[in-house]
Amino acid sequence: MSSLKLFRIDSPNGGVVEVTPRLAAVEADVQELVEGQMEALLGVRFLASEYVIDCVDGGRIDSLGLDENGAPVIVEYKRGTDAGIINQGLFYLAWLMSHKDAFRSLVRDRLGERAASQILWSAPRLICVAGDFTRYDVHAVREHRRSIDLVRYRYFGNDQFGLDTVASVTGHSADAKRAGHRGPRRLQVRRQGGAMAELAMAVDEVLVGLGDGVTRVQRKQYRAYQRLRNFACLIPPQQTKVLVYLTVNPKDVDLVSGFTRDVTGLGHHGTGDLEVQLRTERDLERAQDLFRLSYASA
Structure with missing residues (x-):
């Protein structure tokens, strides 16, 4: 997104005015926006926010969802660039795959028995939404055996929001x-x-x-x-x-x-x-x- 320039057409004089991209004031702003429009923005049905996982180290998954093909999705957010977002998401993804009953129960409660019975366990996904990623992040996702999407966001003015897929890697062991x-x-x-x-x-x-x-x-x-x-x-x-x-x-x-x-x-x-x-x-x-x-x- 950093290479994209957006201009507003100034109708009266036929000129253009550049709309300066910006980051969110706080990470929670991005999370709230994406969770409220997750299906439109990511093609993912929203299930839960700040989901507390039951393990020794503990933790909270930012967002849980189910994509259009029935694959489980974890979404993690960072306001800017954060080297830990991928590893954090992978930790949660590993927890999810070892606690399928908990996720299945969540899907059943939110979307019904039919959706819960058709979960595509072979293709779980991690979507990282952040202000930016480094070249090391892009290289890192290619070394993992999971489906990972790195998505960069930007706000433009007061009423425009953009998403740009920086990298998208399919897990080697998945049916995808x-x-x-x-x-x-x-x-x-x-x-x-x-x-x-x-x-x-x-x-x-x-x-x-x-x-x-x-x-x-x-x-x-x-x-x-x-x-x-x-x-x-x-x-x-x-x-x-x-x-x-x-x-x-x-x-x-x-x-x-x-x-x-x-x-x-x-x-x-x-x-x-x-x-x-x-x-x-x-x-x-x-x-x-x-x-x-x-x-x-x-």
Whole structure:
């Protein structure tokens, strides 16, 4: 975020005025804002704040949540730069994974039995929100076997708030896979055969190729493509089409019958309110602008 400059357009004279970025006055301000809008900002359903853990050393987890794919999420905050935020978060994450019953009970109380029964234990996440990170922080997260997101925040003026993903690493042991390891999966898809399986493989390659930091998260009913939050969900290919759900507002799209559909409020696997129906490589080609739009919003 430090390289981003934001300007307010001064309408009367046609000039621009730079909006100076700033840090929060206190850490609690950031925590309160993110917890109040966690689903919109991080794609995470809020569960608890200042959660006291039961262990010898004790401690309080800043925020607990459940992401769009059912993965447990710990969010830790720092006003500025703090070398201890990653290790602190990893300590809490280790506690969480050894106290699954406590987390499951919390999810059941807040979100119901269905959510509690579908927790994705293979892909727990740590999100660190801070004023800044050092290059050593970025290097450190790449050495851990956990899914960690380093997110930098800034306030702009009195009514604007920005988040910038500095680093996003997928845990090696999780079902969530970093884009790029496609050899065995390609062979498996081709063995399954069929035009729609081939088309689904092409969709996968387009989605992971949209930019750096794309992560696949595999669930039984869909495969999510995620930056900080989901931007696309690919459904297993049907006999005549491949369905992709995008986090694009259908009202901002010129819907085309048989190609795009508004599924707001309609039940479906995965996340996103815009359904894209693909039957041919040509459909995939014309869908790519929508894919990029969804990627940019995540």
